[in-house]
Amino acid sequence: MNYRHSFHAGNFADLVKHALLLWLLAQRQATGPVTVLDTHAGAGLYDLAGDAVRSREAEAGIDRLMASDDRPPLIEALAQAVAETNPGGGVRYYPGSPLLVACRLRSGDRYVGFELNPPVLALLGEVLEPFAAAAARGGDGYDQVLAEAVANPGSFVLIDPPFEQPDDYHRAADTAAAILRGDPTATVAVWTPLKDMETFDGFLRRLAGGGAGRVLVAEARLRPLTNPMTMNGCALVVLNPSEGAEAAATEVCGWVTARLGQAGARAEVWISG
Template sequence: MNYRHSFHAGNFADLVKHALLLWLLERRQAAGPVTVLDTHAGAGIYDLTGDAVRSREAEAGIERLMAAAERPPRIEALAREVASLNPHGGVRLYPGSPVLVARRLRAEDRYLGFELNPPVLDLLVEALEPFAQADARAGDGYDQARAAARRAPAPLVLIDPPFEQADDYMRAADVAAAIVRADPKAVVAVWTPLKDLETFDAFLRRLAEAGAKGALVAEARLRPLTNPMKMNGCAMVVLNPPPGSEAAAREICGWVAGTLGDDGARAEVWTT
């Protein structure tokens, strides 16, 4: 695949995804041991002085977050993680979901991330080396996570594909629904870009047709969804959302849209 997340690391969509992921992990840990499954793990950690300089997306995302004078608690949680990776100040390193989760694991918790791209897998293995409870595996994350979920009671699953392949929306919906059908206690969070409503609505219909009811949809729209060639916003769709998810999503999406968005930006949080 041609997609390289190093160009996009630390952008507004990462902030939504990672702030909500940290909150979901905290909630699951409060209930007992947790296994986190990550279908498209990526490199684990990103140097924002590399590819990200060219896109300037981190400049408009995590750099603005870290410079903000006021941050609500669930945004502050992400800021603390980023600050701890940059002890000398600034924002040179940005953690992907593997490192964010691995740094929060207790002895009884586990993280398993899947990556299909061999060079990126090598980076992921290196990034997770300090964390005994975290592991990286090669392979198709959709199939691997679905199989791993059957062996991990009540997992927390992040489905976060690049949406570069034509069937990514379909496979993400089908795998998410299959996991919660097999384990009603599983929590599955699917990240998607928001380019146009037709594509996103088709994804939600696919989820419903696959049997996933009552999902929490958290949208952060930075601009109107009028140009399908641009990522105008992003969404996290959470199946089996734990109590408090709606309030957490409103705080996160509201801050990102309100602080980083253009005129007309808005957050929407609702249940299917």
């Protein structure tokens, strides 16, 4: 499955990921300065009049969210962040994880985003240039993030690959588990598409086999998982989640599936370990 950030920017999966990202970041910041590490940062900001026009997924995602009048607090926080990115009104631009985090860095906080694709890395650098505590680095985030996490105890790590490579599920699970083994105080959030339960269950088993410890699984299923060639939903899997994460995930996934899902849509949220 190919999941290019620019093509899918602002879709339902971004809403789940970014609403929970903002909440998780705030929880980590409440305990002191935090380093945020992003293994697959992307461009950081997306013009919804660009690649996203072809997919039209933003129309069924962020456009509907911004038009809604029943946004719960965590969805409202994302809506406010998107509004800040579009000071002239409307929803022309959608902020990716790098920009969402960079805009919320406080004294002592840092953001490091890794990006393998040189043209995308250049765009990321431009987006982060105004933020002194945010940096874009070239290279394979899987390979580089572990050393960075060990050097910065208590990091908040986002693993959000495009799933272009057949080993992305394995590398994502192995990297997440390795970070927690190296630093049990870190928090790691892994985003994955939901195509079929066999693939996702295999990912969770690999995490458990790597000694992932306490894990929050937050699924937003927009349609039954019957067609493995389609992204039927998404999940954010959080290792070492903050207190209150289950309720936060239930709020976000519940709203997204109820408002944006098809018949049979539902949220599944639980903690293991």
